[in-house]
Amino acid sequence: MITIKDVSHRYTMGKKAKETVVPVLSHINFHVQKGEIVSLVGKSGSGKSTLLHIIGGFIKPSSGEVAINGTEITSWDEGRLADFRLQHIGYIFQNFQLIPSMTAAQNIELPLILNGTSKQIRNQKVADMLRQVELEAYPHHYPSELSGGQQQRVAIARALILDPPLILADEPTGSLDSDTEAELLALIQKLNKQNGITFFLITHDQEVAAIADRQLEIKDGQMLQAKGVMPV
Ligand code: ADP
Ligand code: MG
Numbered sequence: 001m002i003t004i005k006d007v008s009h010r011y012t013m014g015k016k017a018k019e020t021v022v023p024v025l026s027h028i029n030f031h032v033q034k035g036e037i038v039s040l041v042g043k044s045g046s047g048k049s050t051l052l053h054i055i056g057g058f059i060k061p062s063s064g065e066v067a068i069n070g071t072e073i074t075s076w077d078e079g080r081l082a083d084f085r086l087q088h089i090g091y092i093f094q095n096f097q098l099i100p101s102m103t104a105a106q107n108i109e110l111p112l113i114l115n116g117t118s119k120q121i122r123n124q125k126v127a128d129m130l131r132q133v134e135l136e137a138y139p140h141h142y143p144s145e146l147s148g149g150q151q152q153r154v155a156i157a158r159a160l161i162l163d164p165p166l167i168l169a170d171e172p173t174g175s176l177d178s179d180t181e182a183e184l185l186a187l188i189q190k191l192n193k194q195n196g197i198t199f200f201l202i203t204h205d206q207e208v209a210a211i212a213d214r215q216l217e218i219k220d221g222q223m224l225q226a227k228g229v230m231p232v
Contacts, residue, residue: 001166001198002032002055007064009050024050026221028064034165037192037199039209042218048202051218052168055200056089057081069165086115090159090167094174096151098143098158104150105130105139108157115162129157133187149180156187160197167191169201173208185211 009025024047032038042048053059054066057073065074068088073081098107105126112122130136133153143151152172159167172188173181189211191197201208209215217224 001034001036001069002030002200003065003067004028004030004051004055005065005067007051007054007061007066009047009054009059009061024221025054025061025218028218028223030216030223032198032200034198035192035196036214037188037201037212038214038216039201039203039212040216040218041203041209044204046218047221048218049170052170052200052202056091056168057085086111086162088164088166090156090162090164092152092155092159092167092169092172094171096143096148096155096175098151098154100143103140103142104135104146104154104157107143107154108161111158111162125161129161132160133157147180148176149183152176152180152184153187156184156191160191165196166198166200169199171202171204173203173205178207181205181207 007025007028008023010021010023013020013022028051040048040051050059054061055068057066057076060074065072067073068084071084073084076084099110102110108129109122109126112125117125126139127136130139133156135150135153135157138146138150141150143154146154152175173184176184185208188199188201192199201212203209
């Protein structure tokens with residue numbers, strides 16, 4: 001599902017004469033198989049979010065290759081990447097990133113509007129998805145009227161509405177209390193088991209890492225292998 005081959009990345013900052021180069025990732029290699037839940041741990045500033053943005057095609061690595069679902073995306077331009085992302089990758093963030101002026105149902109519907117789905121099918125899919133994340137009683141609530149756990153479930157529903165095979169999550173439980181976190185982790189496990197969705201989860205949190213089939217660790221820009229067996 002995800003293949004990362006010899007990926008290195010450095011950020012360049014400042015003007016030419018005074019350019020500073022910040023090396024972040026060094027020769028990273030790993031593979032995530034379809035249907036796996038893989039967690040990525042590492043200290044703050046170790047390059048986890050950068051790696052997630054590279055997997056999602058938001059940042060081009062300084063060198064190396066990224067393939068998603070067997071397709072090499074490293075050389076693609078932004079237009080082609082945006083289409084690919086919409087079909088293949090759902091994102092979940094620590095701070096939910098819902099649109100505050102839209103209701104739960106409207107937030108979930110947005111990717112369907114972007115890909116040109118008809119109104120009738122949109123309504124049906126949004127209703128199904130609200131049921132899947134157990135928010136059928138809250139379609140007309142705005143994000144500010146929902147708890148953190150409910151907002152994160154809206155964010156998951158939005159990430160899933162186009163049936164992507166892969167979900168990338170950056171500290172998805174970072175803003176949740178422990179009960180809500182347990183519910184979210186149960187939902188992730190259900191979606192993984194029932195729908196075969198692959199999850200790549202960045203986390204600081206041992207509870208999250210514990211639901212993973214495999215745990216990767218990044219340190220000093222290099223990938224360590226913390227737990228589990230690396231598939232070849
Ligand atoms: P993590 O998610 O593990 O906390 P990040 O990938 O966000 O780490 O950041 C890794 C390093 O890269 C940090 O030193 C950070 O300051 C730097 N960095 C992140 N984004 C940028 C950017 N857009 N420009 C320059 N440096 C950045
Ligand atoms: Mg980060």
